[in-house]
Amino acid sequence: MLTKQRHQLILQRLSEKKVVKLKELVDLTRSSESTIRRDLTDLETEGYLARVHGGATLISTPDEEPTFEEKLDRFVDEKVAIAQKAATFIEDGMSIYLDAGTTTQAMVPFLKGKKIVVVTNSLPIANELFDLDIKTFVIGGELKRSTQALVGYNARESMMNYRVDLAFLGMNGIDLDAGYTTPDPEEALVKKTAIELAQTSFVLADASKIGKRTFSRVATLDAAQLITSSDESMSSIQTITKVVNAK
Amino acid sequence: MLTKQRHQLILQRLSEKKVVKLKELVDLTRSSESTIRRDLTDLETEGYLARVHGGATLISTPDEEPTFEEKLDRFVDEKVAIAQKAATFIEDGMSIYLDAGTTTQAMVPFLKGKKIVVVTNSLPIANELFDLDIKTFVIGGELKRSTQALVGYNARESMMNYRVDLAFLGMNGIDLDAGYTTPDPEEALVKKTAIELAQTSFVLADASKIGKRTFSRVATLDAAQLITSSDESMSSIQTITKVVNAK
DNA sequence: ACTAAAATCATTCAAAAACATTCATTTTCA
DNA sequence: TGAAAATGAATGTTTTTGAATGATTTTAGT
Numbered sequence: 310m311l312t313k314q315r316h317q318l319i320l321q322r323l324s325e326k327k328v329v330k331l332k333e334l335v336d337l338t339r340s341s342e343s344t345i346r347r348d349l350t351d352l353e354t355e356g357y358l359a360r361v362h363g364g365a366t367l368i369s370t371p372d373e374e375p376t377f378e379e380k381l382d383r384f385v386d387e388k389v390a391i392a393q394k395a396a397t398f399i400e401d402g403m404s405i406y407l408d409a410g411t412t413t414q415a416m417v418p419f420l421k422g423k424k425i426v427v428v429t430n431s432l433p434i435a436n437e438l439f440d441l442d443i444k445t446f447v448i449g450g451e452l453k454r455s456t457q458a459l460v461g462y463n464a465r466e467s468m469m470n471y472r473v474d475l476a477f478l479g480m481n482g483i484d485l486d487a488g489y490t491t492p493d494p495e496e497a498l499v500k501k502t503a504i505e506l507a508q509t510s511f512v513l514a515d516a517s518k519i520g521k522r523t524f525s526r527v528a529t530l531d532a533a534q535l536i537t538s539s540d541e542s543m544s545s546i547q548t549i550t551k552v553v554n555a556k
Numbered sequence: 557m558l559t560k561q562r563h564q565l566i567l568q569r570l571s572e573k574k575v576v577k578l579k580e581l582v583d584l585t586r587s588s589e590s591t592i593r594r595d596l597t598d599l600e601t602e603g604y605l606a607r608v609h610g611g612a613t614l615i616s617t618p619d620e621e622p623t624f625e626e627k628l629d630r631f632v633d634e635k636v637a638i639a640q641k642a643a644t645f646i647e648d649g650m651s652i653y654l655d656a657g658t659t660t661q662a663m664v665p666f667l668k669g670k671k672i673v674v675v676t677n678s679l680p681i682a683n684e685l686f687d688l689d690i691k692t693f694v695i696g697g698e699l700k701r702s703t704q705a706l707v708g709y710n711a712r713e714s715m716m717n718y719r720v721d722l723a724f725l726g727m728n729g730i731d732l733d734a735g736y737t738t739p740d741p742e743e744a745l746v747k748k749t750a751i752e753l754a755q756t757s758f759v760l761a762d763a764s765k766i767g768k769r770t771f772s773r774v775a776t777l778d779a780a781q782l783i784t785s786s787d788e789s790m791s792s793i794q795t796i797t798k799v800v801n802a803k
Numbered sequence: 804a805c806t807a808a809a810a811t812c813a814t815t816c817a818a819a820a821a822c823a824t825t826c827a828t829t830t831t832c833a
Numbered sequence: 834t835g836a837a838a839a840t841g842a843a844t845g846t847t848t849t850t851g852a853a854t855g856a857t858t859t860t861a862g863t
Contacts, residue, residue: 454580467714
């Protein structure tokens with residue numbers, strides 16, 4: 310593989326994911342660690358990226374260190390764009406399911422004023438919806454520590470009482486072969502159930518999730534439309550399910 | 557996971573929750589305590605957060621005044637006394653139900669460290685339990701505006717999946733003739749169900765509720781023990797059910 | 804208020820991961 | 834063909850990490 314091509318690949322991957330691991334690039338380009346290291350050093354001296362231990366990240370703004378708020382914003386930008394796009398599918402009178410997760414949570418502000426009913430398994434989302442005065446149903450279940458989501462068998466049981474028009478799900482892995490995947494089996498069960506009870510399902514995922522596969526299988530790609538802002542592998546996924554570009 | 561990524565996760569969580577516990581971040585990032593401590597010290601020196609004992613907090617958190625309502629509540633001391641008394645009935649290994657309400661919520665601090673399982677229909681209580689690291693199940697249902705409680709038919713359905721040793725309920729009216737009453741029929745349904753599925757039930761009520769009667773009948777007085785700090789009409793109620801004095 | 808127990812903390816250390824550097828080999832291109 | 838450039842492996846060094854230890858703070862009980 311030509312040096313130019315590798316550099317191109319690296320920068321592309323970086324612009325999508327904000328940070329890349331060295332090992333990741335080794336796999337991606339099928340070249341040695343040494344080579345990737347050299348590439349990263351070169352690209353750094355050319356000002357395209359910043360090396361960090363374990364890989365590289367996008368360069369910070371040229372003039373000044375971004376403030377705390379700005380950094381957060383940049384991190385959230387992609388999620389918000391996806392969330393906003395997702396919210397456009399919601400019409401007055403609909404009932405929707407909002408899965409736990411930062412991307413789906415980003416949808417909440419865009420629901421303001423809509424005459425809808427929301428079902429969710431996320432405590433933070435329920436709290437936000439409460440503030441927005443939106444009719445909200447919370448499913449039962451065990452409160453999971455890391456994500457403040459309600460999961461497990463009881464959650465599934467409780468969900469079966471609802472039917473929604475649209476379901477919006479976060480996802481950790483989207484892969485052509487593996488389909489939609491997430492690390493925790495109990496969360497996977499909840500997501501799976503959500504897809505079952507919704508008329509139409511959407512998966513919200515930023516570019517970093519595309520091509521990834523994690524432990525628990527949720528569904529095949531055709532079970533839900535994908536809303537993302539990644540161009541990468543869009544074309545191949547599009548042969549299986551509908552893909553919405555949030556840009 | 558790359559250091560940069562951890563830092564971003566930490567800042568993101570922090571901006572959402574205002575304060576984070578170290579343990580929480582360990583769960584979230586799946587890295588060791590040591591690593592998180594190092595991250596926090598780094599981020600602190602970079603000026604992104606302030607470390608506090610047990611975790612970290614946003615740099616400029618204007619500490620919230622106790623709300624108008626809280627200040628106005630003359631019964632706050634009484635509530636705490638009742639809550640503390642109620643908590644003494646809970647032993648390790650038990651499963652308990654905590655009804656939504658300020659008095660039952662006051663029990664939560666007294667649960668710290670107990671090896672129990674809690675079922676609740678209250679979002680605020682679930683949030684507090686989350687911080688205390690107590691195994692928590694939330695029942696499903698509609699989120700009621702005024703109390704942030706989950707109520708209604710679906711709540712009842714969802715509750716039927718659990719069996720608890722003890723149930724602790726708030727109540728608006730305790731009257732010799734009318735029994736236990738509460739204003740909202742949907743909440744009454746939930747309370748009634750809780751009493752059904754618990755082996756032993758307790759009603760927590762300050763003096764202001766004694767002798768009152770409100771719209772919806774929950775149960776007769778003998779269906780639950782009463783924990784109160786009122787001497788008034790204690791004697792007459794005692795002929796019907798067990799009364800615990802919290803003083 | 805005081806003491807004991809528990810939780811959290813800073814510090815240290817060894818293992819693991821990632822690193823820069825060197826060098827022999829392969830590729831490229833004149 | 835031969836020199837320059839690029840590559841990958843080998844080496845020893847540095848950084849990062851998680852566990853262990855004891856110190857410190859917080860909490861609970863009297």
